[in-house]
Amino acid sequence: DAGVIQSPRHEVTEMGQEVTLRCKPISGHDYLFWYRQTMMRGLELLIYFNNNVPIDDSGMPEDRFSAKMPNASFSTLKIQPSEPRDSAVYFCASSSRGRADTQYFGPGTRLTVL
Amino acid sequence: AQSVAQPEDQVNVAEGNPLTVKCTYSVSGNPYLFWYVQYPNRGLQFLLKYITGDNLVKGSYGFEAEFNKSQTSFHLKKPSALVSDSALYFCAVSPGGYGGSQGNLIFGKGTKLSVKP
Numbered sequence: 001d002a003g004v005i006q007s008p009r010h011e012v013t014e015m016g017q018e019v020t021l022r023c024k025p026i027s028g029h030d031y032l033f034w035y036r037q038t039m040m041r042g043l044e045l046l047i048y049f050n051n052n053v054p055i056d057d058s059g060m061p062e063d064r065f066s067a068k069m070p071n072a073s074f075s076t077l078k079i080q081p082s083e084p085r086d087s088a089v090y091f092c093a094s095s096s097r098g099r100a101d102t103q104y105f106g107p108g109t110r111l112t113v114l
Numbered sequence: 115a116q117s118v119a120q121p122e123d124q125v126n127v128a129e130g131n132p133l134t135v136k137c138t139y140s141v142s143g144n145p146y147l148f149w150y151v152q153y154p155n156r157g158l159q160f161l162l163k164y165i166t167g168d169n170l171v172k173g174s175y176g177f178e179a180e181f182n183k184s185q186t187s188f189h190l191k192k193p194s195a196l197v198s199d200s201a202l203y204f205c206a207v208s209p210g211g212y213g214g215s216q217g218n219l220i221f222g223k224g225t226k227l228s229v230k231p
């Protein structure tokens with residue numbers, strides 16, 4: 001199994017630009033999670049999906065952030081417009097209820113907003 | 115409120131000595147409990163989990179964790195630390211666990227383990 005795949009691995013953009021992060025979960029997993037990690041705030045859950053449906057988006061910082069999961073094998077996290085304070089590492093993870101919720105993380109996308 | 119606490123920001127251990135990274139939780143029901151490790155510039159990696167049964171759980175890289183229901187703790191342990199164990203360790207809990215899982219995990223803030231030669 002290839003594991004959770006995220007792209008791009010690094011993204012550098014300027015303030016005000018739109019940023020799209022992508023995630024391919026492990027095949028057969030029915031949960032998908034987006035996290036953000038910073039030195040100041042640690043690991044934060046932004047949103048998670050079950051069977052492509054958003055379950056809890058209470059962690060999404062503000063309306064500039066949006067996430068979609070059009071099918072079981074693909075999800076995007078979009079920031080529009082981006083701001084310097086959005087600079088962080090964004091992780092995607094997936095899991096299956098059949099495996100007691102063990103989450104498997106992707107390698108992350110390091111986002112830098114100048 | 116449901117929560118996970120890792121009371122130590124950093125744990126320093128000499129190579130070859132035993133190590134303990136502490137975790138306590140506050141959730142309802144019978145939760146699933148997890149430990150993850152994060153090496154620099156990498157994603158979190160699953161180490162071990164407790165679902166039910168034997169309170170001592172063995173995981174990857176020689177790590178083990180002991181579930182203590184009365185103390186609501188799930189401390190991570192290793193008999194002999196290696197320099198390569200130096201990393202960030204996260205405790206996590208699945209609220210509701212067996213029969214009541216909501217699918218998500220609540221993570222602690224992490225403990226940095228530093229093993230010196």
